[in-house]
Amino acid sequence: MKTEIICSGFGGQGALTVGKFITKAAMREGKNVSWLPSYGPEMRGGTANVSVVVSEKPVASPLVSFPNILVALNQPSIDKFGPLITEGGLMIANTDLCPNKLNRDNVDEIYAPMNQIANEIGSDRVLNMIAIGIVIGKTGLIKYETIEKDLTAFLEKKNPKLLELNLLAIKRGIEIGKE
Amino acid sequence: MGEKVLMKGNEAVAEAAIRAGCRLYFAYPITPQSELIEYMSRMMPKAKGTFIQAESEIAAINMVYGAAGCGKRAMTSSSSPGISLKQEGISYLAGANLPAVIVNVQRGGPGLGDIQPAQGDYFQAVKGGGHGDYKMIVIAPSTVQEFADSASDAFDLADKYRHPIMILSDGLLGQMMEPVEFQPMKTTEEIEELNKQHFDWCIHPNQPEPNHHHHEINSLEIDPIILEQHVIKLGQKYDVITEKEQKWEEYSLNNDNEILCVAFGTASRLVKSAVDQLNTEGFNIGLIRPIRVWPYPYDAIKKAITDNVKKVAVFELNLGQMIEDVRLAVNGKVPVKFMGKVGGILFTPEEIKAQLEEWLQEEK
């Protein structure tokens, strides 16, 4: 089994972090993984994206051209990568910044107002955690417990409040993913 | 080995170098290598080592020359334009028989080019980018783990042959994250032991009288008769390295391969994906990946060209550089095809697959 993912959004939205948490959790669960970011001038204000590969076998190409899963935090991400999603694939999009839907009949499309939900939870910083939650809820690619453990180790002392919000956001995402 | 951690190639090679006993690191910032120098700026002080952001790449390589002359493990790193500036220093290191490690995180060139992954510095690295008769062992990792492992490999080779070693990576390996397991940190005593192996030649080995000798670090031999002997000796060293230090990976290699692919570093990973795909579809494609691009594994390639191999296919992120070495190995036995990408653009596994299919079709 090999899952290829692209996470994409404006710089600062945390698309690269979505990819990083998925990659790290999959690694902890014994999978082979790679995380390949776009870098360079487009990062300054433009759209940033990351290719993530999670695989039973060692990862050959870390470059994802046709994702099984697309996490699109803004419209340019849907426009650029939406048409490349493999048949039977999945797209998770942030409706708050994506006015136009993808509308492909061979792709599962989940739309959620992530900015709005994040603000309800209490901080727009947790937007990307909602996206991670949806991936977990929908695909079971990684376990909630693995990410919880990682986040706890990272934030418990530094920022317990943010930890709590992050975990809430993931759980909220999982619910959306399961719907 | 310890626990697996997820790390960028740039940071992994820096951590691995510190663990391998490097306590002297000098460099100048440049994208896509800057995480390496930034990591060193954070971690070297903690390891009680020296980090200096030099005023230029030229200064940095010469700081390495000085530190290496004192018999210590020293390293510098940069990306293509900065590596060009280091060529004079590398030539001096080779001429003076000094062990040192140079990391190149390649980007698109020539000139200022761009900052995306490329393999355009192959000729510069393996054919001698500086002046004079010299060769450099060039390690070409293809994963973050290998990138990290290449640090201790490079220092060991540098010490063994008293010679500069280059790690030839690129922006993709530098920027991507993969799981890495590190070797344990060398202890102060172990580092002392490593330094001792250089006491018979290095400057100021801290030996009290009467063992103190006058040592010189130098690449000048003004008398041609002496220089001739010096360069002949260097040549003998290169012969030994050529014989002993070739390293390559054989991937899906067997006697029935229809096409033999050759690729190194990042390009080889993209080729592997295409090879896997085609082989599940019933074709039989093999790959040789030189892990060190100098000394070059000519014989391994020669051996892999069985009677069933119709073509050799070379894939590089440049206009065609390593292909010249492949042609030397193939020596006209079968056609050698080439697919390249330039400008810091990667070929996708799908593009490689389509190209291989076309070449397979030609055979039918």
Add this chain to the structure above:
Amino acid sequence: MKVIAQRPKSLTDLAFTYCPGCTHGISHRLIAEAMDELDMRDQTMGVAPVGCSVFAYKFFNCDMAEAAHGRAPAVATGMKRARPDMHVFTYQGDGDLAAIGTSEIIHAANRGENISVFFINNAIYGMTGGQMAPTTLPNMKTSTSPYGRDVADIGYPIQVCELISSLRAPYYVERVSLLSPQDIIKAKKAVLKAMKFNKEGRGFTLVEFVSTCPTNWGMTPLDAMKWAKENMYPFFKLGNFRDKSLEGGE
């Protein structure tokens, strides 16, 4: 700030690629206005550096060359010697001019090369993401001085105007800032002077701009201006360091 109705002719129509609140745009405009006012655009050639202003060759609407990192003064020397009838300027950041290109700038200045140098001092490497510059202030944290610049280990910030004006040849050396409207008016005067002397072929001129890099300082543009005034002025004193037109002699 002075309201400028029209984009100077000496700038192209391209939108700047600088971050919001970055001072590179202001210094570009000052140089372009000076070229317009002195009516020298058609006889001027510029050299762009490697740094955030690497695309200056697209922004100035005169003939431009792009140099390797730090080598602009050498490239400008070649251009000026090949075309003595033309006016040549370079535009350089602190990494470009005061680190990798130290030897080029000192020797161009020492030869009294007939060029103008516009030097943007923002105390950091902007382009590559906030590493330490030769002008980074003591104890200032950057991505390669994570524990603050330790002057005992790595030295004090290099004061370029002081250094250049210790040489005999330079004709005009002045440090200005871009931190307030008044400062910008003063800066404009200095740029005009430098370009005028350049046009008259009087010798080597250099104007240093005390600038900001809000992005890599991690500040809002306004906070960056305030921080620069408080922290950079004590080290980088504004004023004239050399003006031979006032000396009557050489």
